Amino acid sequence: MNRRFSARARLAGFAALLCVVAVLGVALPLSVELNSQQAQSQRQAVVVLAQTIAQLQVGDTPPELTVDGLIGLGVLGERRELIHQRGLTDALVETYARRCPPRLVPGRAVVVSTSGESGPVAACAPLTGGKALLVVAEREGSSAQVRRRRLLVMVIAFGCMAAGLSADVVRRALSPLQEVTDAARQLTQGELGVRLAPPGDAEFLPLADAINQLAATLATRQDEISARLELTRQLAAIVAHEVRNPLQSLTMLTDVIAHEPELAERLKLLDMSLREVALIEVVVQRLVGSGGELRLVRGQASLTELLERCVAMLGPRAREGKVTLKAELPPERLVASVDAALLRRAVENLLLNALQILSEAGGGVVQVALSRAEAPARAIFVVDDSGPGVPLVDRARIFQLGVTNRRGGTGLGLALTKQVIDAHGGTLGVEDSPLRGARFILSIPLEVD
Template identity: 30%
Template sequence: MSQGLGQGGSGQEGFRRGSLGQVFSRWPSLASANDGSPAADALPAWMLSAHRRRWPDLVEDGAKAVLAVLVPVLLVGWGLAAGPPASVAMAGLLVAGVLAAFLGTLHVARLRRALRASEAQFSAIFERAGISMWREDWSAVGEAIAALRLAGVTDIEGYFAARPSELRELCGRVLIKDVNAFTLEETGAPDKAAFVGPLDRLLPETDQTFVQWLVALGRGDRFFRSEAHIVRAAGQQSDVLFTAMLPRERAEFCDLLITSLDITAYKQAQARLAAAEGDLARAARSITVGAVSASIAHEVNTPLAAIAANAQASLRWLKRPEPDLAEVTAALEDVVSEARRARDVVARTRSLFGTASLALAPVDLVEVAREATLLAERDLRANGATVLITADPDLPPVTGDLVQIEQVLVNLLVNAAQAMAGSSGRRDVAITVRGDPGAVRVTVSDTGPGVPPEQRARIFEPFHSTKPGGMGMGLAICRSCIDAHGGDLWLDDAPGGGAAFHVRLPTACRSPA
């Protein structure tokens, strides 16, 4: 199941490759996440538990009852063979054995009744609960994750980011065994057959969060909660919040109890609110741009008019039969003065809309990349794009403005998703975070058609857009932001085709230019 996938805010500690930090969840839990292991790479407790077959007490007590009967019978047989005196003693033992067997049978009956009552109580809770509940078998996943951890793999997410086919295959080995009646009522499914079976039937290709369950299991978390979108029987997608207590022993993987809450209507309301806020913001920007444009035009037109007038006067003085060089010199000096005035107007405008007041602080680019995927999730899903994140372990923070860097990555992610909108193949967006000397580099690459060579020289210019109806300001603003941080933003070809945008930012020990 699932972009947690990610968390909604920055209050939760981000996951760091190789360090087995907190799982990145959109709905962070207040429950303790780990098993208290002192070492970050220590194996979780459930991997150290032996493969025990947990026999019910009923079977154990039944075996005791059988032995209580067999032992006296064997002793009586031996006594009869030994002679009459021993037979009397053995007869007493036989009576005691029969009595013990009778009492054992009564105990077994009580256990059976208690077991049936317990099963009935669980069934009542499961079927009559006012929330959707699922029973799932994650045994294959538990064995696979244990094998990886025992082989020394600590970066579970990075491992599967490089092997998406293995991730999908493992998702198909999770078996949904049962769902309760409320699940059918809530989803409108005709029967449980719509859900029972492999999990990958319900998770679309754009799911971002199944791997986070694997990360939580690999670290031994006690509790996990995440938001996913699943495909219903009719084909429509629903947003669901899943919660589960994770196994503490290997035997518990065969019967995982998971609850789900349909938050589709809530998400749609959020989307409508965001759209309304976006429309309002665009209207406010249009009004602001119009006012600023009128102000700039007024400020610049005045010195330009003066420049034109003085230039024309200079030409007239020069065209006289006897040029008046003193007047020409004075007019040209006025031209220079008015040109400087126009330059100052432009400089003031740039400082007004520039990035002179950056809120500088240490920034974890892995965490920023995760947050950016959450902010861009709606556009990613709308274009059928899947995000894969890989990062080097123990990367140092960079110095920068968190909000501006986040917005740059959001813009690059949305551009990548839109570039693949018409693609018939896989629509993968890869985010890689790597360490460079004195810097950290984030690369956002896609599997789209790429950028034609004739457009690359102008792609970062203002008002140049490759998208119909685009304003052509996104990449120009992105480069301006990165330049203000003393970093670099450039474009390359992606290894498998498509475009790859690189953002390189200095580490915290350096200051932006």
């Protein structure tokens, strides 16, 4: 399996290669120059020593052998045979004795080793009687070795400094990239609030901007998804509420049908049940299709008949809860352009809210009245109950979603009722009732612009 090196490793390797090239570029010429200077200096020292010793007279004080790395001395005869030696080996004598010229200029030594050789440095100086002095020394003395070691240490130190500098350069160069990597990792972990500061390197600025835009886009999308999920949850709760309550009424109505002896009355109740089922379907379609915003389907409807059906449908529930449900209808037939399905559900929710509170309290009275008002023309539904009422501190928020004045309530019925009335251009309020409970006043215009 092939494994690719990371960008950090590749940059570090490239920087190290540059360091090696730089070190070699400095060290090699310096080493060559140092070797050349050392070889020349050593040859000069050997020549001077040979000339100095050759010029000694009897009784002179011998000079100090100051040549660094001196191997030995030898005295050669006229035929350049070895007469005397000190510290030389036969191989050295044989190599350099043959190179010593038969005739030498008095007082002047000559180098008999070549500069291209890797061996010792040798020089011959003339002696009396045709003899010659052979001086042999190491090509590189101990001091030169010390200097070479120092050079090596300097090169290593320079290399380490260059490597450290290159590592710091790589770290600084890749620091913005590491920040981008960390930010991307935080995004994958759901931390959508992460933002990158503008990097110092212009090359990384587009990448940082892209990461910030991505984080902002993801945060926006997450907010949108959360809002949609919340809307879906609310719609599901409202639909369940608007199905559950009518089903309870249908269940009670079915029981009434089962015990009704008169056929005509049973058929009437059955027709009411079918109408209620159809109404449930219409309301659910309205709510689901609204996408969170109610859209009315208006039509001419009799508000008087609408209220009569509400009271008839809720009659069994009122009797079961020991609640007296009364309706006061206007003498004339009120007709308005409304969404009959949603308006009926809104009125039913007001009545159901009162019935449920009184049923839990052991009974009471609920009274609903429909009337007409002028200037402007409007229909007014008034629902009174003899329950505990709505405290003043709760009246401003009783129609908000999730707020309820009943134990075990969902806070959906009154909120949906308020939405329906607002969509009709009407008003909905609550105040104290003459029955010592709550009075809900629902008003909608009879004329639609």
